Amino acid sequence: MSEDRIPEINSFFRLQWEEAQNSFVLLYPEGMVKLSQSAGEILKRINGKSSVQDIIRDLQSTFPDVDLTSDVITFINQATENGWLNR
Numbered sequence: 001m002s003e004d005r006i007p008e009i010n011s012f013f014r015l016q017w018e019e020a021q022n023s024f025v026l027l028y029p030e031g032m033v034k035l036s037q038s039a040g041e042i043l044k045r046i047n048g049k050s051s052v053q054d055i056i057r058d059l060q061s062t063f064p065d066v067d068l069t070s071d072v073i074t075f076i077n078q079a080t081e082n083g084w085l086n087r
Helices: 037-043 052-062 069-081
Strands: 014-018 023-028 031-034
Touching: 023 037, 037 052, 037 069, 052 069
Parallel strands: none
Antiparallel strands: 014 023, 023 031
16 A cells, blocks of 8 residues: 555544543444554544545654554554445
């Protein structure tokens, strides 16, 4: 996957903060997916305008002590395979 790719959340899903779950969730007609903190941090930066490289850069500024590049790319690939992100 190219870091120039601009990921976008599949319109079938809606990302939102769920107070009752104390986490971000992906809602879809049949239910919801409760996201880990790191998944929520990545997905909330996916806006259909920012490239993978932009997302990594933003995360690195928020979490400067960790190299997140491979984790972000792995997650975006898995989220795409799960259908959460458009190809």
